[in-house]
Amino acid sequence: MKLRQWPFRRRQTVIFTPDHSSTPPEPHLTVPRSIDDRARLTDTPYFLPKDAQEDTRLNFQHRALYAAIGNHYLAPLAPETDTILDVGTGTGIWPVEMSRLFPKAHTVGLDVSSSSFQFPSTAAYTFMIADILKGLPFPEKQFAFVHQRLLVAAIPTADWPAVIQELIRVTRPGGWIEILEIGVTIKNAGPETARLLEWMGNQSKQRGFDMGMVSQLGMLLVEAGVQDVEIQNIPAPLGAWGGHVGSMLKANVISAFNALKGVYCIQANILPEQFDAWVQSVAEEWETLHASYVFHAAYGRRASSL
Numbered sequence: 001m002k003l004r005q006w007p008f009r010r011r012q013t014v015i016f017t018p019d020h021s022s023t024p025p026e027p028h029l030t031v032p033r034s035i036d037d038r039a040r041l042t043d044t045p046y047f048l049p050k051d052a053q054e055d056t057r058l059n060f061q062h063r064a065l066y067a068a069i070g071n072h073y074l075a076p077l078a079p080e081t082d083t084i085l086d087v088g089t090g091t092g093i094w095p096v097e098m099s100r101l102f103p104k105a106h107t108v109g110l111d112v113s114s115s116s117f118q119f120p121s122t123a124a125y126t127f128m129i130a131d132i133l134k135g136l137p138f139p140e141k142q143f144a145f146v147h148q149r150l151l152v153a154a155i156p157t158a159d160w161p162a163v164i165q166e167l168i169r170v171t172r173p174g175g176w177i178e179i180l181e182i183g184v185t186i187k188n189a190g191p192e193t194a195r196l197l198e199w200m201g202n203q204s205k206q207r208g209f210d211m212g213m214v215s216q217l218g219m220l221l222v223e224a225g226v227q228d229v230e231i232q233n234i235p236a237p238l239g240a241w242g243g244h245v246g247s248m249l250k251a252n253v254i255s256a257f258n259a260l261k262g263v264y265c266i267q268a269n270i271l272p273e274q275f276d277a278w279v280q281s282v283a284e285e286w287e288t289l290h291a292s293y294v295f296h297a298a299y300g301r302r303a304s305s306l
């Protein structure tokens with residue numbers, strides 16, 4: 001995969017000013033398949049796998065989210081939005097589809113690793129390597145829209161305030177910042193689901209990640225001085241009882257639990273088969289109780305004075 005160099009040009013115009021001094025080298029790629037025969041990144045706290053199977057899940061999840069929410073973003077963006085940043089872009093499918101919605105914009109998708117990138121950079125979108133935990137390689141006030149989706153397994157709880165400051169820093173005054181996460185909120189969860197979620201939450205906490213904090217994203221934006229903050233907790237059906245969307249989401253959540261399985265089972269010293277059986281009984285509850293998964297989203301504007 002060839003990565004484009006700074007500065008990115010579109011229609012003979014330099015869109016961003018590079019800041020090479022803060023661009024980190026690409027971290028080490030995948031580790032030997034030791035835990036669960038899944039590849040993972042080293043040198044970063046991110047604990048989901050980083051392999052072809054996970055890339056397939058991320059693209060499927062992108063479709064499931066679109067089916068559940070009906071759009072690729074929530075903030076009230078102006079049609080003339082011209083510069084968009086996607087932090088922790090994964091395969092890059094979000095920038096590619098945003099470029100169709102905003103044909104005049106240039107979108108940058110960045111990730112700590114290029115190993116999942118599936119699209120070559122074009123005049124409309126560019127992919128690059130950067131680590132949000134170490135700071136973004138842009139001068140301040142560059143982007144009209146800064147978007148970050150599903151990085152809860154990448155950002156330790158203690159790092160969230162600094163990450164939000166960094167997202168704000170690269171947003172233009174008056175520009176929008178949007179964060180969307182899934183956590184551990186399932187409505188109409190039965191006892192087995194509640195028990196599994198609590199157990200998973202505890203496993204994550206031992207690693208320094210609090211999955212429950214994703215319901216506080218809006219508060220973090222407000223505390224950081226972001227204006228016009230809107231918080232949306234979006235329930236989506238989880239299970240075939242909810243039709244096409246519910247079936248997609250169920251498949252994705254089971255696949256995500258499976259992606260976490262290796263790390264959690266090693267950590268808690270339980271057999272993968274036990275975990276599989278647990279997830280199976282939990283998924284049956286979703287159907288009988290008509291469970292819904294809750295997406296936590298928050299967006300707001302960078303104040304002109306910030």
Ligand SMILES: C[S@@+](CC[C@H](N)C(=O)[O-])C[C@H]1O[C@@H](n2cnc3c(N)ncnc32)[C@H](O)[C@@H]1O
Nearest residue numbers: 046058088089090111112131132133149150154
């Ligand atoms: C669960 S995936 C979500 C991908 C994408 N946002 C989406 O919604 O499809 C998380 C992504 O964040 C990336 N990531 C993990 N730690 C990161 C970091 N410190 N800085 C930037 N990206 C990171 C991972 O490599 C992975 O591609």
